[in-house]
Each structure stands twice: as C-alpha cells, then as structure tokens.
Amino acid sequence: MPVYTVHAPFPPRPGALASDDMVVVRDGFHFWAFVFGVLWLLWHRLWLPLLGFIALLGLLQLAGQLGVNASLLMAVQIVLLILLGLEAGTLRRFVLSRRKWQQLDLVVAPDEDSAMQRFLERSAGKAEIPPLPLPVMAPYVDPAPGSNEIVGLFPQPGGLR
Numbered sequence: 001m002p003v004y005t006v007h008a009p010f011p012p013r014p015g016a017l018a019s020d021d022m023v024v025v026r027d028g029f030h031f032w033a034f035v036f037g038v039l040w041l042l043w044h045r046l047w048l049p050l051l052g053f054i055a056l057l058g059l060l061q062l063a064g065q066l067g068v069n070a071s072l073l074m075a076v077q078i079v080l081l082i083l084l085g086l087e088a089g090t091l092r093r094f095v096l097s098r099r100k101w102q103q104l105d106l107v108v109a110p111d112e113d114s115a116m117q118r119f120l121e122r123s124a125g126k127a128e129i130p131p132l133p134l135p136v137m138a139p140y141v142d143p144a145p146g147s148n149e150i151v152g153l154f155p156q157p158g159g160l161r
Contacts, residue, residue, distance in 0.1 A: 001108050001109065001110055002026050002027065002028055002108070002109070002110070002111075003026075003027045003028070003106060003107070003108055004024050004025065004026050004027065004106070004107045004108075004109060004112065004115035005024070005025050005027065005089075005093060005103050005105070005106055005107075006022055006023075006024055006103070006104045006105045006106075006107060006115070006116070006119045007023045007024075007025065007093070007096045007101045007102065007103050007104065008021055008022045008023075008101060008102060009021055009099070009100065009101050009102075010100055010101060010102045022104070022116065022119075023096065023101070024107075024112045024115050024116050024119075025089050025092045025093055025096070026089055026112065027089045028089065029085050029086055029088075030085050030088035030089065031085065033084050033085045033088035034081050034082060034084060034085030035081075037053060037080075037081050037084050038050065038053065038054065038057075040084075040088070041053060041084075041091075044092060045095075046091055046092065046095050047095075048095065048098075049091045049094075049095070053080070053084065056080060057077070057080075060073050060076060060077055060080075104119070104123075105119050105122070105123070107119050107122075
C-alpha cells in the first residue's frame with residue numbers, strides 16, 4: 001500500500017476548515033511526472049524544480065548542437081525523466097517545506113482520499129496537531145575509556161586485538 005505524507009501551512013489560516021488547507025503527497029513513483037515532466041511540474045507549481053529541469057534539458061539541447069550522439073542524449077533524457085518520476089513526491093515536499101508548510105503525519109492508505117480520512121480520524125480527538133518529532137542521534141560512547149585506538153584504523157602493535 002502507498003505511503004502518504006500530510007502537510008498543512010504554518011501557522012494555519014484563521015477561519016478555514018482544517019482539511020481544506022491540507023495537502024496529501026504520495027511517496028513512490030509518479031507515472032505522470034515521468035510521462036509529462038515539464039507539464040507535471042507546471043501543474044503542481046514547482047517553480048524551482050521546473051527551472052532546474054528546463055536548464056538540464058537546455059544543456060542536453062546544447063550538447064546535441066555540439067555534435068553529441070543523439071541516442072546518448074535520448075538515453076540521458078529518459079534517465080532524467082525516470083529520476084523525475086521517482087523523486088516527484090520529494091520535490092513536492094521540498095517546495096512545501098520552503099513555503100513554510102509543516103509535515104503533520106505519515107499515513108498508509110490505498111488512495112489520497114482514504115489517506116486524508118485516516119489522518120482526520122486519527123487526529124479527531126486532538127486539539128492541536130503537533131509536527132512529527134525530529135529523530136535524535138544517540139551520543140557517541142567510547143567503548144573502552146582510556147584506550148587510544150580509533151575505530152576503523154589498524155591497531156597499534158602489541159595492543160588489544
């Protein structure tokens with residue numbers, strides 16, 4: 001089943017229904033982004049990724065004018081479209097985070113409507129929906145205090161093995 005992320009603007013707009021302002025973004029391969037790359041970016045108003053994608057296509061066009069093999073250029077363009085299809089959800093989340101939207105939750109559901117419904121059911125009893133907590137890295141603990149060995153390097157001659 002697909003995984004979705006639910007995003008909302010921060011701070012929320014006053015007087016608007018909570019689900020009206022939320023956006024659900026699917027994780028995984030986006031077929032329409034692969035097929036209609038530039039149009040898909042325009043449709044979702046992803047201006048920075050669109051500029052980058054057009055710049056890459058322009059470089060490919062320039063390489064074609066300079067005499068690079070056409071089949072190689074076609075292969076590179078197909079690889080770029082595959083990458084766009086794979087990273088389309090990440091690009092949408094990137095643009096939402098630049099617009100100061102916060103990620104509220106991760107939801108596993110068969111489609112976007114079900115994902116929004118599951119999210120709203122889960123958050124129905126909460127007055128305020130907190131953002132997801134950031135992962136915390138555990139501090140480094142020296143395995144043998146007082147030893148001069150560094151992990152990953154060769155041990156000193158005559159030292160512990």
